[in-house]
Amino acid sequence: MSLGRFDLVGDVHGTICTLDAMLERLGYLCAGGCWYHPEGRVLISVGDLIDRGPDPLGCVERIAALVDSGCAHMVLGNHELNALHYVEGLREHSDKNRAQFQTTLTQIDASPQRWDRARAFIESQPTHLLLDEGRLRVVHAYWDPDAIRQLPTRVDTRELLVASGPGGRLEHAFELCIKGPERAVPRYRDHGGHWRETQRVAWWNEYPADAPKLVFGHYWFPWPEHTPTSPGWTGPGANAACLDFRAGRGGPLVALRYPEGEFVSVPNLDM
Numbered sequence: 001m002s003l004g005r006f007d008l009v010g011d012v013h014g015t016i017c018t019l020d021a022m023l024e025r026l027g028y029l030c031a032g033g034c035w036y037h038p039e040g041r042v043l044i045s046v047g048d049l050i051d052r053g054p055d056p057l058g059c060v061e062r063i064a065a066l067v068d069s070g071c072a073h074m075v076l077g078n079h080e081l082n083a084l085h086y087v088e089g090l091r092e093h094s095d096k097n098r099a100q101f102q103t104t105l106t107q108i109d110a111s112p113q114r115w116d117r118a119r120a121f122i123e124s125q126p127t128h129l130l131l132d133e134g135r136l137r138v139v140h141a142y143w144d145p146d147a148i149r150q151l152p153t154r155v156d157t158r159e160l161l162v163a164s165g166p167g168g169r170l171e172h173a174f175e176l177c178i179k180g181p182e183r184a185v186p187r188y189r190d191h192g193g194h195w196r197e198t199q200r201v202a203w204w205n206e207y208p209a210d211a212p213k214l215v216f217g218h219y220w221f222p223w224p225e226h227t228p229t230s231p232g233w234t235g236p237g238a239n240a241a242c243l244d245f246r247a248g249r250g251g252p253l254v255a256l257r258y259p260e261g262e263f264v265s266v267p268n269l270d271m
Helices: 016-026 056-068 080-089 093-111 110-123 144-148 157-163 172-179
Strands: 007-009 029-031 034-036 042-045 070-075 128-129 136-138 184-191 197-202 215-218 241-242 253-258 260-265
Touching: 016 056, 016 184, 016 253, 042 080, 056 070, 056 110, 070 184, 070 241, 080 093, 080 110, 080 157, 093 110, 144 172, 144 253, 157 172, 172 253
Parallel strands: 007 042, 042 070, 136 215, 215 241
Antiparallel strands: 007 253, 029 034, 128 136, 184 197, 253 260
């Protein structure tokens, strides 16, 4: 998997029709229940398949089918990690957390067996990826070398799940890489009306120019801090690319063809 041509896809957030449109646009085909790409390309999801949109578990099932067919992988997103923590009682069942998880939780309550399959798949997928012999990094939120070294390959045991959760020995590493660095700020209300005392950091503006190319999601581009208003490379070395353009809020779904460097966008068909 280290060499080849890849199609990296941004945060999907339950938008199954939009995801299917992207798969069609990128040239992925399904025959007899088996997915493939005629040119042997491999799809890489940057995580956050669930929550917000109309069919979160359907999106997990679609990517799982591609993975089972040998033509896809995903990296763990913060929404998947939060879901694992929530169902295991490691994340507070507050009104805020329940509201964020509600669309997915409704599907889980309707079909626990469907969630069992989705959970098994999520736990089988990597926390980060190095592709193209290390020339391409993929992580959901932030590539911190020290934290990356601490991350397990997967969160596929109860012990690792506890370690990744609040108060766990790996909490800091997961918070950095899967949720991104934050800084303390005066108390404010976020877009959801919740009070916060921390704010995400636009770390890509200081991503080393000589570092490998890095693809991530999570950040709802564009940001005001000198980032592209449309999909593209950013940072001092133009070697970091965010693929989250708010598909979970009605925005387009964005992908990057690598190594071609072509950004592909499809309009939202779900929200």
